[in-house]
Amino acid sequence: MRALLILAAGPAVVEEVVLNAVGFHAARGLAPQVTAVWPYDSYHDLRWLLVYHDSWPTFLFGLLAVTLFRGVLTAGLTALAWPDGTPRPPLGWLVRRNLEVAALAAVIISPWAVLSVAFAVVGLSWYLLASLVPMLLLTPFLQRAGVVGRWWRGLPSIELLGWSLLNFAVLTIAGAVISATPGWWTVVVSGLAGVANGLLWRQTVAAAAVPRRVRLARVPVAPIALALILVGAVMAQSLIHVAVGRSGDWRPPVLATRLPERVPHAIIVIAGHDSSWDGRPAVDPRVERFSYRGLDAKGHPVAYRAEDTHRSVASSTVLLAAQIDRLHRRTGRPIALLGQSEGAMVARTYLELLPRSSVEAVLLFSPLAQPGRAYYPPPGHSGWGVAAGWELRILFALANLPRRVKNSPDEPFVRSVLADAPFYRNRTLCPVPGVRMIAFLPTVTAAEAPPGEYARIPVYQLPAFHGGLVGRQAAEERVVDFLAGDLTSRPRREYALFQRLGAAWQAPPLVQSLNPIWAAHRENDPALTGRICDAR
Structure with missing residues (x-):
């Protein structure tokens, strides 16, 4: 148990130390997610990667690195969390299986993670809320996938779903507490959240390895659910369009x-x-x-x-x-x-x-x-968020098929917000x-x-x-x-409470000084200071 808690707390503490050392105020609430149960951990990795890559080679190398890191880390957490008295698969099998799950999670979660990047660009909460819903639906399937062989058959148990949802609540509260905590005390909070993650790994692994009852045991429920979630990434664009749109003659x-x-x-x-x-x-x-x-x-x-x-x-x-x-x-x-x-x-x-x-x-x-907390270059150019930009273009192109009025992540309104992002972020x-x-x-x-x-x-x-x-x-x-x-x-x-509760689930902002497109702006960066209206 002690080794499990140390492994669960260690990476969260390290990430929080780094974020504090560089003064990255806006991203501090993300650190506890690094050792969360599936798929919150992959959602954490992909949001960082989609914002912080500046070329295709960087993105592909980063994707390989986070997949390997995630597969090995979760294999270790699974092995240490294995319930006593139950035969455990060989460590090699756990590593291979969790590497496979990490690769699968990258494919399934990436469209939703890129919606959180779209949220960071336009500052519209519908994108953030849409990106979180599939995380809650995916978690029992992916958590089971890293533990048992034929995970794709049958419904996950209600216990597995409950423990996974509890992890979401823990991460949300931890992010809120961190956002309200001054100085290096956030490292302590991240460490405690990591310990909570370890305890939840123990419960979720036990619920997956020794389920009380598997319903629909012969039905391939997981592939159906994963396919629907992928389709949902495209449909989400239309739902957001309906929720936000004020089409017609708007007359206040x-x-x-x-x-x-x-x-x-x-x-x-x-x-x-x-x-x-x-x-x-x-x-x-x-x-x-x-x-x-x-x-x-x-x-x-x-x-x-x-x-x-x-x-x-x-x-x-x-x-x-x-x-x-x-x-x-x-x-x-x-x-x-x-x-x-x-x-x-x-x-x-x-x-x-x-x-x-x-x-x-x-x-x-x-x-x-x-708005303008993330970036992606125009088509044909390289720069920060290039892969995120193309993934957004694919999602919007598919979502635009049934629409009369087409929306695009490169329409002049969005590109003007991206170009003048330091002003809109600060003033x-x-x-x-x-x-x-x-x-x-x-x-x-x-x-x-x-x-x-x-x-x-x-x-x-x-x-x-x-x-x-x-x-x-x-x-x-x-x-x-x-x-x-x-x-x-x-x-x-x-x-203020709602603002803190949302802190854990936003994409990390791109630091203004890194993007040469924003170099001419003399604006303060709220992501680093937590303040607005100040000149650089």
């Missing part, structure tokens, strides 16, 4: 009602990604819908389609600047911007490029939480002199924000999913109050 209440007289502004409403607009004007002449296609010859915003929202943030900002000038001249009023998701990023980019303008108030609904929710700002954040954003500081402007938080705030009565009331000059801020107590 501010477009459908007249503004109270106490609101002194004219307002431009900027919808999010994949939205569309049929050209119908707002009820109040002081309110306009931002057009991703620009203005017509008479200065009126033009109707647009979902595909038009895929343009780069910079080009949208140019269109927004023209519309702001036109609306200000027409009404003679100061301008307020109300942006959701991509629209929030366009509004914030405008403030950075043109901080002294007629814009006096900005309301950011569901802004992306520190999205930072104040701008002379502009009143507020961020309306759904509670799910807590899982999107990495450990550390995430906002220095007033925030109003409500229980909701991404994009689900506009139209909520409480939020709409606060919009009018804020525009009328009231101080509006309501952070929720549970937000």
